[in-house]
Amino acid sequence: MRMLLVGQPNVGKSLFLNTLTGAKVIVSNYPGTTVDVTEGRTKVGDESWEFVDTPGIYSLTPSSEEEKVTYRIVLEGNYDFVIHILDALALERNLIISLQLAELGVPFMIAVNFYEEALKKGMKIDLRALEELLGVPVVVINPFKKEIEKLKNAFKSVKKSNYSIQYDDHIEEMIEIIEREIDYEGKFSKRGIAVKILEEGDMVCRLLNLNKFENLKERYRGVHPNVTRDIVITRAGYAFYISQKILTYKEERANKLNLLDNFILNNPIGSAVFSLSVLSLIFLGLFYIGGWFQDALGNLFEGYIESLSAYLSAYHPLLDVLVTNAFIGLAAGISIAVPYVGIFYIFLTFMEDTGLLSRFIIALNGLMSRLNLPAKAIIPLMLGFGCSVPAIKSTRILSNFKDRFKVAILYSVVPCSSRNAILFGVVGHYAGIGYLILTYFTLLVVFIITSKILGIVVSKERLPLVEEMPPYRMPVVRNLLVKAWVRMEDFVKVVIPLLVAGGILYGMLDYYDLTAFIVKPFRFLTVSWLGLPANTVIPLLYGFLQKDLVIAMLANAMGTYDFGTVLSKFQIFTFGLASSAQIPCIIAFGMFIKEFGFKRALIVTFSAFIYGMLIAGLIYRLIALI
Incomplete structure (x- = not known):
């Protein structure tokens, strides 16, 4: 099995990989860039597990060099599924990536890190509700431990998410037009590809050999002068909605800096x-x-x-x-x-x-x-x-x-x-x-x-x-x-x-x-x-x-x-x-x-x-x- 590790910077992807593979990793530049991609392998019984640790990103809407590399690796499709390492301490911001993976139709699971730290800060996360909402397995991980059996069980139930984001009527019209007109049969959802064409257009069309739809964007420019912004805002709203649904937060504990941080900052x-x-x-x-x-x-x-x-x-x-x-x-x-x-x-x-x-x-x-x-x-x-x-x-x-x-x-x-x-x-x-x-x-x-x-x-x-x-x-x-x-x-x-x-x-x-x-x-x-x-x-x-x-x-x-x-x-x-x-x-x-x-x-x-x-x-x- 070949799996991508995807997540924001400092969520513990590298430690997770090093623990699973015994620090036997290969670091190389992604072709044509100076961005590092790390690969590691381990043997579990008769199974060979191969992990690719992608650069830390905040979104699959590419802006920085790191985001472009991770986005390309995801669209190249050379993997069985994605493991999204999610930081429990920044749930809403991290869910942006989960929603983008769901929209693209990528098989994935969520591995929640820093869960115990979130509990100590007064946060209570309903992981079962998250699993039911997105329709993908959600597990708590401890990057210091291998937890092989927990991962094996989760791997068996990895699948595409059934969650769907609904945009406003004009964007939905554009999505339907693109879905009808693109000639694409492959790993990803046609709806997800249509959203990506509207959102960034260039990379997804180049990597999947699709036509651009600039004329379509121009036709709707009066109501959506910046389609990318509108899609990003809508997706962020859904991430906020999900986080509010599964998270209860004790504000009196959450908003206080400890004495040391207060002194330092x-x-x-x-x-x-x-x-x-x-x-x-x-x-x-x-x-x-x-x-x-x-x-x-x-x-x-x-x-x-x-x-x-x-x-x-x-x-x-x-x-x-x-x-x-x-x-x-x-x-x-x-x-x-x-x-x-x-x-x-x-x-x-x-x-x-x-x-x-x-x-x-x-x-x-x-x-x-x-x-x-x-x-x-x-x-x-x-x-x-x-x-x-x-x-x-x-x-x-x-x-x-x-x-x-x-x-x-x-x-x-x-x-x-x-x-x-x-x-x-x-x-x-x-x-x-x-x-x-x-x-x-x-x-x-x-x-x-x-x-x-x-x-x-x-x-x-x-x-x-x-x-x-x-x-x-x-x-x-x-x-x-x-x-x-x-x-x-x-x-x-x-x-x-x-x-x-x-x-x-x-x-x-x-x-x-x-x-x-x-x-x-x-x-x-x-x-x-x-x-x-x-x-x-x-x-x-x-x-x-x-x-x-x-x-x-x-x-x-x-x-x-x-x-x-x-x-x-x-x-x-x-x-x-x-x-x-x-x-x-x-x-x-x-x-x-x-x-x-x-x-x-x-x-x-x-x-x-x-x-x-x-x-x-x-x-x-x-x-x-x-």
Whole structure:
């Protein structure tokens, strides 16, 4: 059996899948997109169960890239039935998807998550009434347990829903006309297809090879100038009706924030304390835990590199240079970059799974207005601490192009996980925590100044922040580690080989004395302006290809990854600052082109590089004077 998992974001689909399949999942991009789709398989007796975890959506009326992908997967029909994971705490909003599945004639069942939490909040949901209304099986699930027998019994009774939404007379006339005229015999209801043609028209017609009915919409434009809106409003009304029918709610308990949330969200002091506590915890965790791993792994590799070099030099000096540099690149990546990137993603996943991330975003909302940034900008900026590429894409949630462009420019001074690895693994580890704090403080000041300048040039967006606040939850360690691994899997599989290749390339350039052709023209920047050894231009330039290459290439250029022996603390600080205040990598540059055009991307990239070098040089001179 092949089943689709469909539901809104943060309803527990991923945990449900990981529990059923033992975390044996395959993550891949949906063809032609950057949206992840996860698949998992498990064996139950003689049956093979295959699950496809679709991107989280709020509706099957496609607007975002994620909704388009899930909608396409549903319409492609390559499954036996759909499991709609429904959040009991947001019943009305979740029922929109159930009604759309019913309308399309898709066989499905409803798996209700967070049911016990709903009971604790004073909500009583009549699941039997929901089952009778929609005509499909409804079960309560606990994503922490496999509950195989419960699911097997529900799977046996999965069928198409008999529930029907009735629209106003004019829309019903259009539906009847389309039903008569479309040539469709397939998995879905002709009525559901007709509604989808009226609602969005393009994708459903393209995927099912149907004719569009724009002339029909034009004929009824006088009474329905926006058919999609009218259909969506009617469906939302039905979702409200069903939720009211099956739900009783004790308002006196439901509308109260607990004491902790009230302190965090409604008290400026509480918001500041909470935000600083979270940032401090992440900072200290990265510094001490990442530092311990760096020392342990670094000592392990150091002995191997010395033994390897002594062994290879007896054969041929070129072989020694190439292999040793390749190993230095590998060692720098594994001992320095991997611990900090991995630990950061574990922290990020922990905050998501516990519900702290949403509260952190809301708590920082007030700061956004003071920085002349739109309220919703906090969401893509937070993503930027993980990776700038999806963060640049996520600026699409902002309502106008100017605000999107303004926020995207700021990623030049928002350190992603790769730049954080440089700062913690190089500056923090070899120059000390004082210089590390100074680096982040400098980046913060530059961020504030840049946002203020951009705020003068670009008008401020005044829309309020809308962020769903989930309840506090205890994270599952296995699920937390799996999600963190999925996020850093590309780093291990793609970047580590690049580090090795980069080391080999540098070794070849160094052996044939070709590095001077690269190093000499940039001495004005490295030696004269930044006060760094001339060879440091190599990692600075490599960094534009991929920031994860910086540490390895610095090790190759300096001949060691014990940077404290070849650079002063002051030089390490300057190098870290120069590496961080710029557009992060060529992949982010490509995403910038895709979202804002080549000309803007080129101007921002060059400006950010000059801006970053200018700041690093000025700070170097200022501290030298002090």
